[in-house]
Amino acid sequence: MELTRRSFLKVSGASIGTVLTGGLGFDLKPAMARVQDLKISNAKAVKSICPYCSVSCGVVIYSLTDGAMNVKPRVIHVEGNPDDPVNRGTLCPKGATLKDFINAPNRLKKPLYRPAGSKEWKEISWEEALDRIARLIKDTRDRTLIEKDEQGRIVNRMESMVWVEGSTIANEEGYLWVKMGVALGTVLRETQARI
Numbered sequence: 001m002e003l004t005r006r007s008f009l010k011v012s013g014a015s016i017g018t019v020l021t022g023g024l025g026f027d028l029k030p031a032m033a034r035v036q037d038l039k040i041s042n043a044k045a046v047k048s049i050c051p052y053c054s055v056s057c058g059v060v061i062y063s064l065t066d067g068a069m070n071v072k073p074r075v076i077h078v079e080g081n082p083d084d085p086v087n088r089g090t091l092c093p094k095g096a097t098l099k100d101f102i103n104a105p106n107r108l109k110k111p112l113y114r115p116a117g118s119k120e121w122k123e124i125s126w127e128e129a130l131d132r133i134a135r136l137i138k139d140t141r142d143r144t145l146i147e148k149d150e151q152g153r154i155v156n157r158m159e160s161m162v163w164v165e166g167s168t169i170a171n172e173e174g175y176l177w178v179k180m181g182v183a184l185g186t187v188l189r190e191t192q193a194r195i
């Protein structure tokens, strides 16, 4: 029989398997199941949504923490959420790398602000960022709200701002987001989600 590299690997792999499972009487299944158990057995599971694209696949994020305030949880595993009707436990290759994205040392965790005319970004707090966003929304609305149309009918609409929501927010948050957009008078409203 001519032995190619492929057939050599096949034959040797099958032989080792036969020796371990049959020849020596080992059953590897319980051992493998135990290894899978151990990886996440003490981890805290949190359901979330993949932030990468508009499909919005459900994920389960496992992290190690004892719950103490001074302990930073460490994410050890991310997998598709089998209960999520969008993806039913599956993830595309990009979503499957979420753990590395979460743990990346250069991941942006604070808002950056670049004043007009400046080349430099500076880190600001979330309070500062939210105050500034609120201020700009209010000023824009005060400046551009159209209260009446050409025929004198009350319309209270703001065509100067586009109201967009991300695909990682849940239905309830999305409902509130639209409510707020309508209350402000926006007419150009869109969501990133395509599900």
Ligand code: SF4
Pocket: 050, 051, 052, 053, 054, 055, 056, 057, 087, 090, 091, 092, 093, 094, 095, 096
């Ligand atoms: S897992 Fe893939 S398809 Fe699903 S939301 Fe993430 S990037 Fe999109």
